[in-house]
Structures are given as C-alpha cells and as structure tokens.
Amino acid sequence: xxxxxxxxxxxxxxxxxxxxxxxxxxxxxxxxxxxxxxxxxxxxxxxxxxxxxxxxxxxxxxxxxxxxxxxxxxxxxxxxxxxxxxxxxxxxxxxxxxxxxxxxxxxxxxxxxxxxxxxxxxxxxxxxxxxxxxxxxxxxxxxxxxxxxxxxxxxxxxxxxxxxxxxxxxxxxxxxxxxxxxxxxxxxxxxxxxxxxxxxxxxxxxxxxxxxxxxxxxxxxxxxxxxxxxxxxxxxxxxxxxxxxxxxxxxxxxxxxxxxxxxxxxxxxxxxxxxxxxxxxxxxxxxxxxxxxxxxxx
Amino acid sequence: xxxxxxxxxxxxxxxxxxxxxxxxxxxxxxxxxxxxxxxxxxxxxxxxxxxxxxxxxxxxxxxxxxxxxxxxxxxxxxxxxxxxxxxxxxxxxxxxxxxxxxxxxxxxxxxxxxxxxxxxxxxxxxxxxxxxxxxxxxxxxxxxxxxxxxxxxxxxxxxxxxxxxxxxxxxxxxxxxxxxxxxxxxxxxxxxxxxxxxxxxxxxxxxxxxxxxxxxxxxxxxxxxxxxxxxxxxxxxxxxxxxxxxxxxxxxxxxxxxxxxxxxxxxxxxxxxxxxxxxxxxxxxxxxxxxxxxxxxxxxxxxxxxxxxxxxxxxxxxxxxxxxxxxxxxxxxxxxxxxxxxxxxxxxxxxxxxxxxxxxxxxxxxxxxxx
Numbered sequence: 262x263x264x265x266x267x268x269x270x271x272x273x274x275x276x277x278x279x280x281x282x283x284x285x286x287x288x289x290x291x292x293x294x295x296x297x298x299x300x301x302x303x304x305x306x307x308x309x310x311x312x313x314x315x316x317x318x319x320x321x322x323x324x325x326x327x328x329x330x331x332x333x334x335x336x337x338x339x340x341x342x343x344x345x346x347x348x349x350x351x352x353x354x355x356x357x358x359x360x361x362x363x364x365x366x367x368x369x370x371x372x373x374x375x376x377x378x379x380x381x382x383x384x385x386x387x388x389x390x391x392x393x394x395x396x397x398x399x400x401x402x403x404x405x406x407x408x409x410x411x412x413x414x415x416x417x418x419x420x421x422x423x424x425x426x427x428x429x430x431x432x433x434x435x436x437x438x439x440x441x442x443x444x445x446x447x448x449x450x451x452x453x454x455x456x457x458x459x460x461x462x463x464x465x466x467x468x469x470x471x472x473x474x475x476x477x478x479x480x481x482x483x484x485x486x487x488x489x490x491x492x493x494x495x496x497x498x499x500x501x502x503x504x505x506x507x508x509x510x511x512x513x514x515x516x517x518x519x520x521x522x523x524x525x526x527x528x529x530x531x532x533x534x535x536x537x538x539x540x541x542x543x544x545x546x547x548x549x550x551x552x553x554x555x556x557x558x559x
Numbered sequence: 560x561x562x563x564x565x566x567x568x569x570x571x572x573x574x575x576x577x578x579x580x581x582x583x584x585x586x587x588x589x590x591x592x593x594x595x596x597x598x599x600x601x602x603x604x605x606x607x608x609x610x611x612x613x614x615x616x617x618x619x620x621x622x623x624x625x626x627x628x629x630x631x632x633x634x635x636x637x638x639x640x641x642x643x644x645x646x647x648x649x650x651x652x653x654x655x656x657x658x659x660x661x662x663x664x665x666x667x668x669x670x671x672x673x674x675x676x677x678x679x680x681x682x683x684x685x686x687x688x689x690x691x692x693x694x695x696x697x698x699x700x701x702x703x704x705x706x707x708x709x710x711x712x713x714x715x716x717x718x719x720x721x722x723x724x725x726x727x728x729x730x731x732x733x734x735x736x737x738x739x740x741x742x743x744x745x746x747x748x749x750x751x752x753x754x755x756x757x758x759x760x761x762x763x764x765x766x767x768x769x770x771x772x773x774x775x776x777x778x779x780x781x782x783x784x785x786x787x788x789x790x791x792x793x794x795x796x797x798x799x800x801x802x803x804x805x806x807x808x809x810x811x812x813x814x815x816x817x818x819x820x821x822x823x824x825x826x827x828x829x830x831x832x833x834x835x836x837x838x839x840x841x842x843x844x845x846x847x848x849x850x851x852x853x854x855x856x857x858x859x860x861x862x863x864x865x866x867x868x869x870x871x872x873x874x875x876x877x878x879x880x881x882x883x884x885x886x887x888x889x890x891x892x893x894x895x896x897x898x899x900x901x902x903x904x905x906x907x908x909x910x911x912x913x914x915x916x917x918x919x920x921x922x923x924x925x926x927x928x929x930x
Contacts, residue, residue, distance in 0.1 A: 352913070356860065367903060375894075477717075481713075522732060538709035547710075
C-alpha cells in the first residue's frame with residue numbers, strides 16, 4: 262500500500278516536472294526579453310518555431326541534438342523579426358508579437374504541407390531518437406545561471422538598466438539597442454528549446470498548434486514570478502502541477518457518472534495571473550521601460 | 560491628398576504581403592501567379608465566391624470594429640476571441656431556453672427550454688444576450704485597468720483562455736445531447752433563426768450561409784462612426800486615447816472611458832455570435848472561431864481603426880479566407896494556411912508604419928507605458 266502511494270507521488274512529481282519544463286524554458290526566455298524592456302507575447306510563436314524545426318530536422322538527420330540546435334536557431338531567427346520590428350522600427354511590441362504568433366501558425370503548416378504532404382504535422386520520430394531529459398536539465402540549470410547573469414554580471418546589470426531606465430543607461434555608455442537585441446534573441450533561443458522539448462522530448466512529432474497556449478502560460482508565470490528567475494521557476498512548477506493534475510484527473514468519475522470538470526483546473530494559472538496583476542497577492546511590478554521603444558535624443 | 564496618405568501604407572502592406580507570400584509559394588515549388596489567380600478568382604465568382612467572401616467577412620467586420628474602438632481609446636483589445644465565445648454561448652443559451660428546444664434522446668423527448676417565445680421577442684432577446692455578454696466580458700479587463708492599473712493586454716489574453724474553457728465546460732456537461740460525438744449544444748429554437756440573404760436576394764442560393772448579420776455588420780459600422788465622431792462619449796473616448804493627461808485636465812474621467820470603450824468593444828465582438836448562432840449553425844459549436852478575434856487586430860490596423868477602413872480590410876481578409884480553401888484543394892502543395900502568413904506580414908508592416916510616418920502614438924498606441 263505504502264509502495265503504491267510512493268509510486269504515485271514519484272510519478273506525479275515527474276509529471277509535474279515534465280509539464281513545467283517547456284513553461285520554464287519559455288518563461289526564462291521571456292524574462293531576458295522583458296527585463297531588457299521588450300514585451301514578448303510572441304513566446305507562443307517562438308515555441309512553435311522551435312518545435313516544428315526540431316521535429317523536422319530530427320526526422321531528416323536522425324539526430325535529436327542537431328534537431329535541438331536547429332530549433333534554437335529557428336527560435337532566434339523568428340525572434341529576430343520581432344526584435345527588428347520593435348527595436349529598429351519601434352513597432353508596438355504587442356502588435357508585433359501577435360503577428361509573430363499568427364505567422365507561426367501559418368509557416369509550419371505551409372512548410373509541412375509541402376514537405377510532408379500533411380498540413381500541420383511532421384512524421385513520427387523513432388523512440389531512440391528522442392531527448393526526454395536533456396531539455397529538462399537545461400531548463401532547471403538555467404535558473405541559477407540566469408540569476409547569476411542577471412544580478413552578478415555586467416551584462417545582467419546593463420540588461421536590467423535598459424529595461425528600467427534606457428536614457429540613464431545610454432548616458433552611462435550602455436548600447437541600448439544591442440542589449441535589447443540580446444534579450445529578445447535569447448528569448449527566441451530558450452523558447453526554441455522549450456518548443457523542441459515538446460516535439461522531440463514529450464512527444465515524438467510536431468502537430469498543429471502543439472503548444473496549445475503554453476507560451477501564454479509561460480508569460481503568465483513570468484508575471485506571477487514578478488520577472489525574477491527563481492520566483493518564475495516556482496510559478497512554472499505550480500502551473501506545471503496544475504497541468505499534471507488536470508491530465509491525471511481527466512475522465513475520472515466522482516459519485517457515479519459525474520466526471521471531474523478538468524476545464525476548471527486548466528483555468529488556475531490564468532485566474533491566478535489576473536489576481537496577481539490586480540495587486541491582490543503582493544505587487545507585481547514590470548520593468549519600468551517595458552513596452553516603450555527607445556528613441557535616442559538628438 | 561489626405562486620403563492618399565491614409566491609403567498608401569495599407570496598400571504597401573498588402574502588396575508586401577502578397578510579394579513575400581508569392582516567394583513562399585515559389586519556394587514550395589508552385590506557381591505564385593497561378594495560385595493568386597485561383598485565390599482571387601474563386602473568391603469573386605458569383606454567387607458562391609462572393610456569397611462566401613461576404614459571409615467570412617461578417618465576423619471580421621465585428622471583431623475589426625471591436626479592436627478599432629478600443630484602439631481609439633488607446634487600448635489594445637486582444638480579448639475579442641474570448642468575448643465572442645462568451646457572447647455566442649449566451650446567445651445560444653437564450654435561444655435554447657426561450658426558444659422551446661426539445662430534443663429526442665434515445666426515444667425520450669427531453670425539453671431543454673423554459674418557454675417558447677415568438678420570433679419578434681426571441682430574436683431581439685438573443686441579440687441582446689450576445690451583445691450584453693460580450694460587453695460584460697470586455698468590461699472586466701477595462702475595469703481591472705481602471706481600478707487596479709493592470710494591463711489590458713495580459714488580462715484579455717488570460718480571459719480568452721478562461722472564456723474558451725468555461726463555454727466548453729457548459730457545452731459538454733449541460734447542453735450537449737447525450738451521445739453526440741461533436742462538442743456542440745442542442746439546436747436553438749427555430750423561431751430564433753434569422754433569414755439568410757439567399758431568401759431575399761435573387762440568384763443567391765440559400766445554401767450559402769450569408770445572412771442578415773452581414774447587414775447588421777454594415778449598420779454597426781455606421782453606428783460606430785456616429786458614436787465615435789458625433790457623440791460626447793465617442794469624443795471622450797478618442798480624447799482619452801489621444802492624450803490621457805490632457806483629457807483628465809479637460810475634465811474627462813479617463814477611467815470611465817476605459818471601461819466604456821472596453822464594454823463597447825466587447826459588445827461589438829459579441830455580435831459575431833449573432834452571425835454564428837442565429838444565422839449559420841443554429842447552435843453553439845465549440846471552437847467555432849477561426850481566430851476571428853486575432854484577425855480582428857489585422858483588420859483594424861489595416862483599416863486604420865476607421866469603420867470604413869474596417870469594412871474594406873474585412874472584405875479583403877474574407878476574400879483570402881474563401882480563396883484559400885480553393886487553393887488548398889486545387890494546388891498540389893499550397894496549404895490554406897498561406898493566408899495566415901499573408902495576415903502576419905500585413906500586421907508586421909502596418910505595425911512598423913509609425914516609424915516611417917514619424918507619428919508615434921497617433922492613436923495612443925505607443926503611449927501605453929505599463930504592462
């Protein structure tokens with residue numbers, strides 16, 4: 262009896278970690294972008310780019326690590342569009358992010374339609390070519406690394422400075438644009454890993470819209486975690502836990518024929534984010550210059 | 560000259576989208592000219608092409624208007640998607656409960672309704688339910704922003720997911736016919752059906768789902784124009800969007816305007832439910848929206864947040880949607896998702912416009928400082 266309980270707990274923990282991993286990767290990516298002052302609601306699209314590319318490249322090369330790298334590059338490539346629009350052309354960052362998300366529904370579908378004759382999915386990858394744990398390790402190792410980079414290195418100080426007060430940073434000789442590019446491209450790379458994990462770690466192929474809102478939950482976790490690395494990780498674990506719980510309780514019947522409505526469990530991250538944002542549970546303060554394009558004074 | 564200045568950038572954006580989309584088609588190994596000919600030809604044929612183009616444009620006019628009204632107040636409503644789901648469900652709920660819906664379930668007659676009202680009462684009530692529910696769902700992020708200063712973009716995104724989950728829950732557990740493999744509610748009462756234009760226009764077959772909601776959409780454009788430019792409320796909304804600080808000094812309560820603008824925006828988005836439930840499927844169908852809410856952002860931006868512009872850009876996107884189905888079917892390799900790419904490029908180009916015009920924050924878009 263004790264053994265089954267222990268086994269259930271272990272299984273549940275593993276499931277939580279697996280669900281938290283893609284969220285954590287994308288949220289940590291978003292953290293770099295938003296601490297530099299660029300809103301990133303494109304995380305969903307960046308993950309899709311990584312997921313599709315990783316699955317397609319793994320299918321062709323048979324090597325998931327090459328696939329992972331390709332996923333990272335795809336994430337960076339798509340993030341570059343967002344970066345150029347927001348930093349060079351001073352586009353509204355939310356609008357640009359929305360465009361990226363729409364673009365990344367279209368591109369994988371069109372490419373897979375031409376390459377694999379199925380609009381939306383890649384061929385199945387054999388089990389031995391999957392990477393079920395590497396991205397998990399990367400995700401959780403990145404938390405202390407990000408903390409260190411952000412608070413203990415000159416790079417991190419500059420990144421935070423351009424997100425809080427770009428004019429002052431500029432006056433102190435920090436290259437505002439370069440730092441913002443770095444932030445956005447890093448978010449592309451990390452969200453790309455998160456996406457790659459979905460298609461070549463958690464499952465074994467890319468399917469249409471397979472992120473199903475994880476990019477937005479990651480964004481929610483970032484806000485819930487107050488734009489700080491460790492708190493963001495805790496938020497991701499909490500949201501991963503609710504996902505694991507919802508999956509576990511799917512179709513479970515209580516008192517005869519009544520199923521547990523798992524829809525409500527799925528809602529927890531979204532409701533919590535609204536509550537936190539309204540300031541009911543401590544105040545979540547965004548980087549001061551978030552969303553404002555930087556215009557050098559002449 | 561002024562009109563030319565207004566039009567030039569949207570035209571460039573559309574042209575750029577077609578050129579880049581054409582390159583994508585070329586890369587896939589198909590003929591772009593042939594693809595576009597198919598796309599546009601099939602969307603403009605009479606009666607099917609035009610009928611369906613107008614049908615697909617209808618929800619986009621509503622969501623485009625919704626986004627435009629919020630934009631004019633300096634708000635970005637990415638929540639039209641959630642607002643239209645809540646509204647469509649509310650609309651179906653009224654049309655079932657008061658429409659005398661009875662369904663035969665394995666030989667027993669199950670009555671889902673409370674009453675069976677005649678069309679003259681039922682249709683206005685169902686329409687009101689759609690508009691009211693959308694307005695309410697839209698007013699929530701408006702209120703949260705006005706009261707707590709929390710950013711409408713994040714809240715509308717979160718409320719979209721909440722809306723989808725809630726209506727899906729009610730559909731699945733309370734309004735689905737037992738054993739129905741499709742996640743949809745029971746049908747609405749027949750008295751709630753609104754006429755298809757095929758019944759009114761000679762030569763237009765009735766099988767085309769284009770219905771009077773399209774006329775309502777055009778009417779809504781006129782009303783939004785009057786509201787924004789001919790009423791005090793509209794003036795105050797635009798003043799808030801143009802310069803909130805100045806508006807406050809001028810004695811306008813910007814907080815009130817934010818809630819009002821979001822409620823009007825949500826109500827407009829909610830009208831999608833009228834087209835979908837009362838005019839097309841005659842029931843609530845889970846996941847019916849083909850990203851109408853998000854496409855509304857493209858429609859509004861391309862239409863310069865003006866009702867007339869919204870009509871034209873909704874027609875363009877409706878045309879693309881209709882044509883893409885043909886392209887999907889009649890080319891070997893081009894998927895209908897090409898349209899998503901075109902749409903994204905249009906949005907990206909229009910988003911970069913302010914840079915070229917040197918007029919940041921014309922609609923208060925770039926003034927939003929907090930997230």
